Amino acid sequence: MRRTPVVDRSVNCVDVREARLRGAELSPEATEHARACPVCSAAADEDGGATSELEELFQGVQAKVANEKGVMAWARSRSTTTRLLVAASSVAALVALSAVGIPRTRFAPIPVERFVVVFGALAVLAAILLRVGLRPAHAPAPPDRSILVAIAAGLLLPIATALLPAGAHPFDHYVQYTKTQAMVGCFVIGAFTGVLVVLVLRALDRHAHDSRPAGVLAAVTGGVAGNLALELHCPVTAPAHLLLGHATVGLMLVLAYGFIRKPALER
Amino acid sequence: MRSDEELMNAYVRGDATAFRELFNRYAPVLVRVMRHHLRRPEDARDLVQQTFLQLHRSRNDFREGAQLRPWLFTIAMNLKREYFRRTGRKPETALDLDGRDEPSVAPRDHEQLEAAEEVRFALGRLPEDQREVIALHWLAGIPLPEVAELVGASLSAVKVRAHRGYAAMRRVLGGDSGNSGGV
Numbered sequence: 001m002r003r004t005p006v007v008d009r010s011v012n013c014v015d016v017r018e019a020r021l022r023g024a025e026l027s028p029e030a031t032e033h034a035r036a037c038p039v040c041s042a043a044a045d046e047d048g049g050a051t052s053e054l055e056e057l058f059q060g061v062q063a064k065v066a067n068e069k070g071v072m073a074w075a076r077s078r079s080t081t082t083r084l085l086v087a088a089s090s091v092a093a094l095v096a097l098s099a100v101g102i103p104r105t106r107f108a109p110i111p112v113e114r115f116v117v118v119f120g121a122l123a124v125l126a127a128i129l130l131r132v133g134l135r136p137a138h139a140p141a142p143p144d145r146s147i148l149v150a151i152a153a154g155l156l157l158p159i160a161t162a163l164l165p166a167g168a169h170p171f172d173h174y175v176q177y178t179k180t181q182a183m184v185g186c187f188v189i190g191a192f193t194g195v196l197v198v199l200v201l202r203a204l205d206r207h208a209h210d211s212r213p214a215g216v217l218a219a220v221t222g223g224v225a226g227n228l229a230l231e232l233h234c235p236v237t238a239p240a241h242l243l244l245g246h247a248t249v250g251l252m253l254v255l256a257y258g259f260i261r262k263p264a265l266e267r
Numbered sequence: 268m269r270s271d272e273e274l275m276n277a278y279v280r281g282d283a284t285a286f287r288e289l290f291n292r293y294a295p296v297l298v299r300v301m302r303h304h305l306r307r308p309e310d311a312r313d314l315v316q317q318t319f320l321q322l323h324r325s326r327n328d329f330r331e332g333a334q335l336r337p338w339l340f341t342i343a344m345n346l347k348r349e350y351f352r353r354t355g356r357k358p359e360t361a362l363d364l365d366g367r368d369e370p371s372v373a374p375r376d377h378e379q380l381e382a383a384e385e386v387r388f389a390l391g392r393l394p395e396d397q398r399e400v401i402a403l404h405w406l407a408g409i410p411l412p413e414v415a416e417l418v419g420a421s422l423s424a425v426k427v428r429a430h431r432g433y434a435a436m437r438r439v440l441g442g443d444s445g446n447s448g449g450v
Contacts, residue, residue, distance in 0.1 A: 054290075
């Protein structure tokens, strides 16, 4: 291997690079080092020699930036605080809609302790999922394990809550519907809420993160939002109904996302 | 000369020339850093474009008092990691770079070209964790405390990686005896 010539070691190459990047004037020692050091002078030439390629690169960036038009582009360029507020408000509004439309109290008294535990846990999880899903591009990426835990929690919490004790007022079916009809009805309401939440989240997503986990996170968040809506709507506390009609919402949204993933939704 | 932060604040307020100036300031360094991690130059260029696109999309997150450089490099490093996750590939060494797809540079003499190739060769031989630290510290000129934030490791861990990486590079570049230039 060829040996590089002797240069002034009191000056660090990194200092020279730093000064060049900042456009600062080099000290006499650094100038001498940069002149004598083949690595520094080669780096300087490389920096200055790729003008045409950089121009081409900038044209590409400009074209991408010019394409940032319309409501979606406007939405995702809002600050992260604004995007989180919009997402949380949308979830709250959609959940409230089901409570206002067909409230649970119309069918049966609410088992307060159970309701507080389930609704509270789902709401906290929804907040965490929104925070993770809409994290800013400049924040250090969380470990893959954290994303997987968030996804697993979003899918498993509705299952866990389905198995909780029914409380003081067990209610296992609507009087006017069969158990199957009630189950399908709940699934449709949950899935409808969930799909709307997924659409809102994808519109607010800057696509700075890998699209697959981001899409799955959005689907899981939609599932949790669907379960929140059902918690305000459905009086049934029977585990079979909750497992098949409620807990499946998130799972089906994840599967549906996997099937219909379109290039338009991707980066 | 306006600082990075002044330029970014100007861009947030709608000054498009500030974006161009930031691009001119950081794109060469980002291209260089990305190229030492990715085998295909077009992937490196694409990630640099994505970095600036994300800078544009995230502009309203930039707050007074924040520093732009760690901000920008965190975006770039996140995109790089997610590139590897998306493609299911492990970070690559740059050992087989033959320079054909490199930008057209005009080194002043043969010695400089050789030195640049040696640096690339030496970097390519490092383990990924050391290469990432050295690429950010050496190629991008980022101080080690800032590098520690970017790679999500403690300062002492980053110093160890840098020390080992530079020592390995010195050996490869033939400067083990302490009288060589550079690095």
